[in-house]
Amino acid sequence: xxxxxxLRTIGSARTTQKRQNKAAxxxxxxxxxxxxxxxxGPMAVSLYLSFTDYNLLQSPDxxxxxxxxxxxxxxxxxxSLEVTFTYVVVSVPLQLGLALLLAYVLxxxxxxxxLYRSVFYLPSLIGGSFAVAVLWRNMFGxxxxxxxxxxxxxxxxxxWISEPNTALGTLIILNAWTFGSPMVIFLAGLRQIxxxxxxxxxxxxxxxxRQFFSITLPLLTPIIFFNLVLQxxxxxxxxxxxxxVSGGSGGPADSTLFYSLYLYQRGxxxxxxxxxxxxxxxxxxxxxxxxxxxxxxxKFWVFYDD
Amino acid sequence: MTDSAVIPLPHASPTATRRSAYGRWVxxxxxxxxxxxxxxxxxxxxxxxxxSSLRPTxxxxxxxxxxxxxxxxxxxxxxWNAFQDPFSHxxxxxxxxxxxxxxxxxxxxxxxxxxxxxxxxxxxxxxFAIMLLTLMLPIHVIIVPQYVLFSQLGWVNTFLPxxxxxxxxxxxxxxxxxxxxxxxxxxxxDEAAQLDGAGHARIFGRILLPLMVPVLxxxxxxxxxxxxxxFYSQLIYLTxxxxxxxxxxxxxxVDAQSATDWGAVFAMNVVSLAPVFVIFLVGQRFLLRxxxxxxxx
Numbered sequence: 001x002x003x004x005x006x007l008r009t010i011g012s013a014r015t016t017q018k019r020q021n022k023a024a025x026x027x028x029x030x031x032x033x034x035x036x037x038x039x040x041g042p043m044a045v046s047l048y049l050s051f052t053d054y055n056l057l058q059s060p061d062x063x064x065x066x067x068x069x070x071x072x073x074x075x076x077x078x079x080s081l082e083v084t085f086t087y088v089v090v091s092v093p094l095q096l097g098l099a100l101l102l103a104y105v106l107x108x109x110x111x112x113x114x115l116y117r118s119v120f121y122l123p124s125l126i127g128g129s130f131a132v133a134v135l136w137r138n139m140f141g142x143x144x145x146x147x148x149x150x151x152x153x154x155x156x157x158x159x160w161i162s163e164p165n166t167a168l169g170t171l172i173i174l175n176a177w178t179f180g181s182p183m184v185i186f187l188a189g190l191r192q193i194x195x196x197x198x199x200x201x202x203x204x205x206x207x208x209x210r211q212f213f214s215i216t217l218p219l220l221t222p223i224i225f226f227n228l229v230l231q232x233x234x235x236x237x238x239x240x241x242x243x244x245v246s247g248g249s250g251g252p253a254d255s256t257l258f259y260s261l262y263l264y265q266r267g268x269x270x271x272x273x274x275x276x277x278x279x280x281x282x283x284x285x286x287x288x289x290x291x292x293x294x295x296x297x298x299k300f301w302v303f304y305d306d
Numbered sequence: 307m308t309d310s311a312v313i314p315l316p317h318a319s320p321t322a323t324r325r326s327a328y329g330r331w332v333x334x335x336x337x338x339x340x341x342x343x344x345x346x347x348x349x350x351x352x353x354x355x356x357x358s359s360l361r362p363t364x365x366x367x368x369x370x371x372x373x374x375x376x377x378x379x380x381x382x383x384x385x386w387n388a389f390q391d392p393f394s395h396x397x398x399x400x401x402x403x404x405x406x407x408x409x410x411x412x413x414x415x416x417x418x419x420x421x422x423x424x425x426x427x428x429x430x431x432x433x434f435a436i437m438l439l440t441l442m443l444p445i446h447v448i449i450v451p452q453y454v455l456f457s458q459l460g461w462v463n464t465f466l467p468x469x470x471x472x473x474x475x476x477x478x479x480x481x482x483x484x485x486x487x488x489x490x491x492x493x494x495x496d497e498a499a500q501l502d503g504a505g506h507a508r509i510f511g512r513i514l515l516p517l518m519v520p521v522l523x524x525x526x527x528x529x530x531x532x533x534x535x536x537f538y539s540q541l542i543y544l545t546x547x548x549x550x551x552x553x554x555x556x557x558x559x560v561d562a563q564s565a566t567d568w569g570a571v572f573a574m575n576v577v578s579l580a581p582v583f584v585i586f587l588v589g590q591r592f593l594l595r596x597x598x599x600x601x602x603x
Contacts, residue, residue, distance in 0.1 A: 006434075019427050024426070027421035028417070028418055030418070030473060034476045038471055041451075043448055045454070049450065056454065110337060119345040119349060120344075123348055126579055128537075130537045131553070134560055135352075145370055148367070177351075237444045237445065239537070243541075247561075260444075276450050
């Protein structure tokens with residue numbers, strides 16, 4: 001059902017039909033131009049640029065591995081890796097946990113399911129927008145909504161956004177708020193689990209908790225895996241939220257300096273395009289390695305029926 | 307959907323009758339209380355934003371409530387006219403961009419999807435795998451050389467760097483969505499048309515496209531929302547205020563205001579999100595179907 005599964009099973013079938021090359025490549029022409037002209041081509045160029053010093057105005061100056069040496073010593077880069085990994089490691093499980101919990105509750109039969117589903121889904125459509133990031137910045141500001149609510153409860157709030165210890169936390173909450181999209185995918189997955197399994201388990205005396213851990217969770221692992229792969233990649237690329245909340249700086253004290261934001265600052269703030277290309281390729285390596293690791297780990301916990 | 311939790315099981319009758327009042331009324335009611343509380347918590351920030359857009363700026367940060375007794379509409383007129391051009395100018399720029407992207411995605415992705423779903427060709431599985439891999443490619447990896455390319459073509463500060471890629475099917479997500487959909491259309495339809503002497507262009511245009519309306523609608527709606535919300539690539543390619551789209555105008559506003567007229571900022575926030583809400587209300591069944599079959603973003 002998912003892109004991830006397709007990728008997993010590719011190469012297992014063989015075709016015998018005769019080929020229709022001419023027609024097929026005619027239909028694929030726009031995609032092929034795009035693939036080579038603005039995806040693979042630029043990737044190759046950016047690989048070359050990562051070995052150069054380039055500021056857009058003068059032609060690229062080959063400097064070997066110098067950019068990568070710079071990366072080793074670049075403390076802001078290390079900070080941004082720390083920030084991004086913390087963000088991904090905390091916010092993705094939080095988001096998926098909420099998604100699974102709500103999907104499970106909704107799937108167990110609730111009147112008004114479609115209304116709840118819509119309400120929970122809505123934030124995931126706008127969570128990445130500029131406007132919502134502006135809202136977040138105000139909500140968690142010194143005089144914002146959060147502190148008013150806390151004040152009413154007699155708790156002294158603080159400037160959540162201006163405090164290096166909590167600024168990233170507000171972005172993690174924002175990402176958790178967008179659990180609706182994985183929730184809808186979980187709901188679709190839950191519906192594919194045959195009711196007869198639960199009935200049989202029930203007859204055998206298995207309680208609700210036992211049924212959840214022995215039936216629901218194992219059968220849902222392919223979808224959990226799919227959501228995990230996509231949300232990790234997605235979270236790694238988060239940009240707008242941090243850009244807005246920190247006013248583009250990644251502050252306070254670089255505590256919201258997402259990797260993508262740092263790359264933007266180097267590339268489009270300082271026009272240090274060679275270094276930005278090196279950062280981009282390093283990002284690709286990180287995301288690629290994490291995804292490969294995810295696929296490898298999947299052998300141990302993802303349960304495939306086929 | 308079946309309500310498996312409530313179906314009484316034959317052997318459990320003694321406890322079932324004892325627990326029926328609890329099972330029939332109390333538990334569902336409790337569930338609704340909890341779910342409604344969750345839903346309100348989720349929506350509260352948005353409701354607070356709308357309420358704040360109707361309050362004088364001096365009042366916004368004194369209220370946690372969402373009820374407004376005297377709506378203060380001047381925030382909207384202040385925000386609307388706070389920029390170099392009226393806010394409609396930026397909304398219109400966003401609309402042009404969105405329409406271009408939708409047309410591009412519909413044409414290019416459906417063509418590629420037809421080839422992947424219906425035709426046999428050299429290296430098909432390899433191409434398909436590459437297509438799926440591009441789905442996972444971070445935009446940041448290609449943005450630098452893409453920027454170099456488009457700036458050499460003189461396309462910076464036009465909508466071309468944002469629209470042309472859509473005509474080249476870079477949104478692999480939609481190709482995959484459409485491939486899945488076409489696979490569900492019986493092949494007999496194509497074969498019958500083929501017997502009647504129809505070529506691929508005809509089969510695609512006359513038979514499949516009309517049947518693909520639901521998936522085309524899903525594509526159009528997702529393209530609308532993602533393009534409308536996109537900030538990163540617009541920030542990079544559009545630096546001339548005349549070409550600003552809605553989020554770029556908002557950004558300029560927030561920066562220029564530096565925390566003075568928040569009422570007007572909130573008002574324009576609401577205006578910028580309103581089209582997404584409308585599209586969501588109108589098209590949510592297409593959205594939910596699309597994300598449930600392929601997994602969304």
